[in-house]
Amino acid sequence: MKPPPAGESDFGRAGLAAVVGLLVAWEALGRLNVSMFVPPVSHVAVAWWQLLANGTLVRAASSSLASLVKGFVPAAVLGVAVGLAMGRFATVRHLLNGWVNALMSAPLSALVPVLIAIFGIRDTVVAATVFMFSFFVIVVNTMTGVRGTERSLVEMARVFGAGEAALFGRIYLPAALPAMMLGLRLGVVQAVKGMVVGEMLISLVGLGERLIYYGNTFLITELYAVIVSVLLIALITSQLAQVADRALIRWK
Amino acid sequence: MVFALRTASVVAFLLLWEWAARVPISFNFPSPGATLMALIALVRSGALLSATVTSLQSLLLGFGGAVVVGVPLGLVMGVVRPVGRVARVYLDVLIALPTAALIPLVILSFGINIASSAVIVFVFSAPFVTMNAYGGVRDVRPRLVEMAQAFDASWGQLVTRIVLPSALPMVMAGLRYGLSRAFVGLIVAELLLSPFGLGRLIMMSRSMFEHDRMFATVLWTLLLAGAALTALARLEARLLRWRA
Amino acid sequence: MAAPAPVPIVVDGVSKAFGPVHALVDIHLRVRAGEFLSLIGPSGCGKTTLLKTLAGLVPADAGRVVVGDRVVRGPGRECSVVFQDFALLPWATVQKNVEFGLLLRGVPAAERAGTARRAIGKVGLAGFEEAYPAQLSGGMQQRVGLARALAVSPRVLLMDEPFASIDEQTRRLFQDDLLRLWSEERKTVVLVTHSMEEAIYLSDRVVVLSPRPGRVQQELDVPLPRPRETADVRATADFARLVDGLWKILRKLQ
Numbered sequence: 174m175k176p177p178p179a180g181e182s183d184f185g186r187a188g189l190a191a192v193v194g195l196l197v198a199w200e201a202l203g204r205l206n207v208s209m210f211v212p213p214v215s216h217v218a219v220a221w222w223q224l225l226a227n228g229t230l231v232r233a234a235s236s237s238l239a240s241l242v243k244g245f246v247p248a249a250v251l252g253v254a255v256g257l258a259m260g261r262f263a264t265v266r267h268l269l270n271g272w273v274n275a276l277m278s279a280p281l282s283a284l285v286p287v288l289i290a291i292f293g294i295r296d297t298v299v300a301a302t303v304f305m306f307s308f309f310v311i312v313v314n315t316m317t318g319v320r321g322t323e324r325s326l327v328e329m330a331r332v333f334g335a336g337e338a339a340l341f342g343r344i345y346l347p348a349a350l351p352a353m354m355l356g357l358r359l360g361v362v363q364a365v366k367g368m369v370v371g372e373m374l375i376s377l378v379g380l381g382e383r384l385i386y387y388g389n390t391f392l393i394t395e396l397y398a399v400i401v402s403v404l405l406i407a408l409i410t411s412q413l414a415q416v417a418d419r420a421l422i423r424w425k
Numbered sequence: 426m427v428f429a430l431r432t433a434s435v436v437a438f439l440l441l442w443e444w445a446a447r448v449p450i451s452f453n454f455p456s457p458g459a460t461l462m463a464l465i466a467l468v469r470s471g472a473l474l475s476a477t478v479t480s481l482q483s484l485l486l487g488f489g490g491a492v493v494v495g496v497p498l499g500l501v502m503g504v505v506r507p508v509g510r511v512a513r514v515y516l517d518v519l520i521a522l523p524t525a526a527l528i529p530l531v532i533l534s535f536g537i538n539i540a541s542s543a544v545i546v547f548v549f550s551a552p553f554v555t556m557n558a559y560g561g562v563r564d565v566r567p568r569l570v571e572m573a574q575a576f577d578a579s580w581g582q583l584v585t586r587i588v589l590p591s592a593l594p595m596v597m598a599g600l601r602y603g604l605s606r607a608f609v610g611l612i613v614a615e616l617l618l619s620p621f622g623l624g625r626l627i628m629m630s631r632s633m634f635e636h637d638r639m640f641a642t643v644l645w646t647l648l649l650a651g652a653a654l655t656a657l658a659r660l661e662a663r664l665l666r667w668r669a
Numbered sequence: 670m671a672a673p674a675p676v677p678i679v680v681d682g683v684s685k686a687f688g689p690v691h692a693l694v695d696i697h698l699r700v701r702a703g704e705f706l707s708l709i710g711p712s713g714c715g716k717t718t719l720l721k722t723l724a725g726l727v728p729a730d731a732g733r734v735v736v737g738d739r740v741v742r743g744p745g746r747e748c749s750v751v752f753q754d755f756a757l758l759p760w761a762t763v764q765k766n767v768e769f770g771l772l773l774r775g776v777p778a779a780e781r782a783g784t785a786r787r788a789i790g791k792v793g794l795a796g797f798e799e800a801y802p803a804q805l806s807g808g809m810q811q812r813v814g815l816a817r818a819l820a821v822s823p824r825v826l827l828m829d830e831p832f833a834s835i836d837e838q839t840r841r842l843f844q845d846d847l848l849r850l851w852s853e854e855r856k857t858v859v860l861v862t863h864s865m866e867e868a869i870y871l872s873d874r875v876v877v878l879s880p881r882p883g884r885v886q887q888e889l890d891v892p893l894p895r896p897r898e899t900a901d902v903r904a905t906a907d908f909a910r911l912v913d914g915l916w917k918i919l920r921k922l923q
Contacts, residue, residue: 294734325752325754328721328726328750329755330769331726331744331747332726332749333748333749333769333770333817333821334773335773339773343769344758348760424759424760
């Protein structure tokens with residue numbers, strides 16, 4: 174099942190107005206002391222700066238990003254490979270389709286305790302969670318891309334004498350590329366979510382651990398600061414993915 | 426032929442699992458047989474049922490809220506363009522954000538109770554439900570609107586006879602995706618909050634090293650989510666019979 | 670280098686069924702070397718299936734196809750195909766698209782580039798080498814398809830409703846260009862079409878197929894003088910008579 178279209182954020186004036194409006198409202202609500210759980214945005218900014226300065230954020234973020242890479246790269250490589258195989262060979266598709274579809278929309282976080290049982294309470298669990306969260310999206314999208322190759326292109330290539338290898342390399346693969354890139358973009362977003370969930374559940378290292386810690390110790394401004402940092406990482410990775418996508422697919 | 430392959434893959438999975446239980450990956454891996462026994466025991470003792478009921482309460486509250494708030498909001502966003510353009514920015518951020526990061530904040534604000542888990546489920550699912558309703562309205566074919574206007578349709582008729590039916594497929598897709606997100610939020614919330622529902626059962630079993638119970642509960646949870654989503658998909662198919 | 674000589678095609682008792690549907694039944698056909706032949710018939714008469722059999726894309730259940738002196742068992746080097754939906758690689762430029770057939774046949778890069786450029790010039794698209802298909806109109810895209818087909822110097826040109834997705838004005842200009850290219854470099858051409866007028870205008874002979882099961886219903890000679898693209902053939906009484914004759918045959922099949 175595909176998530177709703179990841180719309181290009183046509184940021185523009187509406188976007189700017191929305192963000193500015195939010196910041197102003199946030200600051201006002203904070204100063205009015207509406208709730209102890211809504212500090213003014215200026216206090217959050219200060220806390221963020223302090224956390225950055227004393228190295229907490231950098232330490233936590235590096236651990237998080239390391240797990241992200243360790244989990245996403247294998248998910249991307251394996252995901253594309255499996256997706257290509259499933260798209261090209263009906264046998265493979267029928268064998269694996271049920272599992273892939275079921276697991277793609279499943280609450281995979283339920284499996285994290287299983288991962289903890291296997292790996293123990295270590296940061297490998299985070300990488301494994303990242304892998305789990307992103308793998309299936311990548312497989313499904315890649316497979317859809319290969320299956321969506323226009324038959325007339327395949328026929329045309331066969332007419333001009335293309336063998337299996339040429340068909341695969343020059344027709345199926347390029348035709349599947351946009352869908353593959355979409356899968357990777359969606360996979361990155363899922364990977365970041367997996368990273369946070371995994372870290373929160375093992376509560377050992379990374380930004381997820383900081384979230385639990387500040388929550389438990391009622392350090393509200395610090396908690397917000399980490400939430401903002403997580404959001405920044407999510408936005409930056411998603412933007413990078415979009416840039417890569419645009420760079421690779423110039424012909425649309 | 427397809428059926429044979431699918432059965433084969435399930436059999437292969439069970440065999441793999443059985444093998445994994447015997448190989449010492451860690452002490453902790455229960456075999457399929459042991460898991461099944463634990464599942465039966467859990468059902469008999471009533472623990473599974475009460476945990477499921479508790480979890481479903483949070484789910485219904487949270488997801489129900491997401492639908493009741495999200496669908497109308499999305500529709501309004503689609504019809505009143507300026508609202509749509511501004512609100513969309515917030516929704517895009519909420520969708521991009523790893524929602525789990527907000528859980529500690531919600532727990533702090535609402536305490537450790539069903540309200541918290543319901544709110545978490547809401548936050549996980551509402552943005553998607555809303556965005557899909559918004560998309561559904563926005564993607565209504567202008568030609569259909571033009572046609573209705575040519576027949577001098579009133580504004581109300583346009584909305585009820587053109588916009589809503591056109592938007593329905595996307596709204597339903599949003600509900601399906603929102604439900605799967607709701608389950609995700611529910612489980613993460615309960616694994617962290619602990620005193621409630623299926624998440625609590627999972628964590629408790631793990632901390633007591635009753636891995637067969639843990640596996641059984643995890644399996645049950647996944648099956649529950651699968652069943653709920655399939656039911657929704659069936660409903661969708663019935664509502665949208667006109668689709669090719 | 671002189672273009673290769675055209676070859677004849679012999680279709681000997683070809684039948685093809687897809688499950689319970691008999692697309693073609695016992696087709697006997699001879700195409701002379703260098704002849705321009707059109708295949709026409711109501712929807713479902715199997716004309717595209719027959720073309721694909723000639724191209725080696727679809728194996729016949731019974732009978733055989735002989736192109737030149739080779740029995741067709743798969744796609745071969747003497748045939749080139751032009752497709753109704755153009756079948757251009759959307760991710761490649763016009764130049765790369767036209768080079769595609771040559772690339773698959775292992776022609777070295779420099780020679781490929783030169784041959785492709787010449788073909789692009791011949792179809793009137795000089796200057797568009799670096800454009801992408803998405804930037805071109807339907808007529809231009811099909812010219813790329815034709816250039817690609819001609820670049821590999823085929824002896825036989827198979828065209829599957831090549832002008833169906835192109836507007837009328839562009840189509841007429843394209844048809845004249847096709848005739849001109851064909852008169853310069855004679856090939857055996859088999860063209861599948863829905864249009865009676867097009868069949869008569871372009872061909873030496875028209876073969877009518879009947880629908881399910883597909884059989885050769887009738888053959889019609891087109892004795893109009895060539896070159897036709899320079900004369901005002903469509904306005905002549907002979908042309909109208911031939912089109913009407915073809916229509917009467919087709920009408921009985923509906």
